[in-house]
Amino acid sequence: MNISIFGLGYVGCVSMGCLAKQGHMVIGMDISETKNELINAGKATILEKDLDNLIEDGRSKGLVQATANVDEAIKNSQVSIICVGTPNNEHGNLSLAYIEQTARSIGSSLKGSEEFHVVAVRSTVVPGTCDWLAELIEEESGLVNNKGFAVISNPEFLREGTAIKDYFEPPMTVIGSSNERATEIMKSVYKELDAPIAVVETKTAEIIKFVNNSYHALKITFANEVGNICKSLGMDS
Numbered sequence: 001m002n003i004s005i006f007g008l009g010y011v012g013c014v015s016m017g018c019l020a021k022q023g024h025m026v027i028g029m030d031i032s033e034t035k036n037e038l039i040n041a042g043k044a045t046i047l048e049k050d051l052d053n054l055i056e057d058g059r060s061k062g063l064v065q066a067t068a069n070v071d072e073a074i075k076n077s078q079v080s081i082i083c084v085g086t087p088n089n090e091h092g093n094l095s096l097a098y099i100e101q102t103a104r105s106i107g108s109s110l111k112g113s114e115e116f117h118v119v120a121v122r123s124t125v126v127p128g129t130c131d132w133l134a135e136l137i138e139e140e141s142g143l144v145n146n147k148g149f150a151v152i153s154n155p156e157f158l159r160e161g162t163a164i165k166d167y168f169e170p171p172m173t174v175i176g177s178s179n180e181r182a183t184e185i186m187k188s189v190y191k192e193l194d195a196p197i198a199v200v201e202t203k204t205a206e207i208i209k210f211v212n213n214s215y216h217a218l219k220i221t222f223a224n225e226v227g228n229i230c231k232s233l234g235m236d237s
Contacts, residue, residue, distance in 0.1 A: 001185075005019075005026060006029050018167040035066065041056065042059035049162070081122055086124050096125065100133075103137055133151050172196045175197060177199065177202060204219060
């Protein structure tokens with residue numbers, strides 16, 4: 001399948017390498033020319049075990065390329081995966097500025113398209129974001145959500161240092177979708193992975209990722225508190 005990835009940072013680059021390993025044709029889109037040049041030279045944009053080998057192999061087989069042109073990425077793909085950052089703003093909330101810009105760009109490129117397009121959000125977002133992005137794409141494209149395109153949630157659970165193993169050996173693949181056609185397309189993207197696919201409501205998939213991140217933070221905080229108590233008692237935590 002032809003897949004475009006928006007955002008070639010940690011999640012985007014790992015997804016690109018792994019999808020190409022599965023045999024998919026992957027075109028990455030990033031506003032950073034440095035990242036695009038690295039990919040087109042067969043090099044990863046981040047440091048991650050074995051990722052350079054995957055990108056180099058994908059590039060040598062003609063399965064990997066990168067561009068700063070949104071139209072090129074959209075016109076050469078059936079599925080677009082959004083992996084742009086959603087950093088915390090000054091109030092501690094997730095900033096959706098980058099993902100909004102990406103959705104509007106995708107919508108503009110889809111204008112006049114007669115082919116069904118799936119937009120999969122892998123970025124960490126709060127419940128309801130996919131519905132909002134669908135409205136933005138409708139505004140920009142003139143297409144109708146769930147007819148000309150569909151926005152689904154496809155959260156990732158990659159850990160630094162073991163991201164490639166986590167991609168190929170996940171406990172499950174989560175797809176949040178209200179569109180049967182989009183669901184089946186996304187299932188075909190991951191059909192080679194030996195893991196169950198959980199299809200849930202879009203908002204459920206969005207909060208699964210949010211809760212997963214929060215729970216990991218909670219465990220780290222708890223461990224640090226135990227360490228502080230042990231230290232105060234002269235113990236090795």
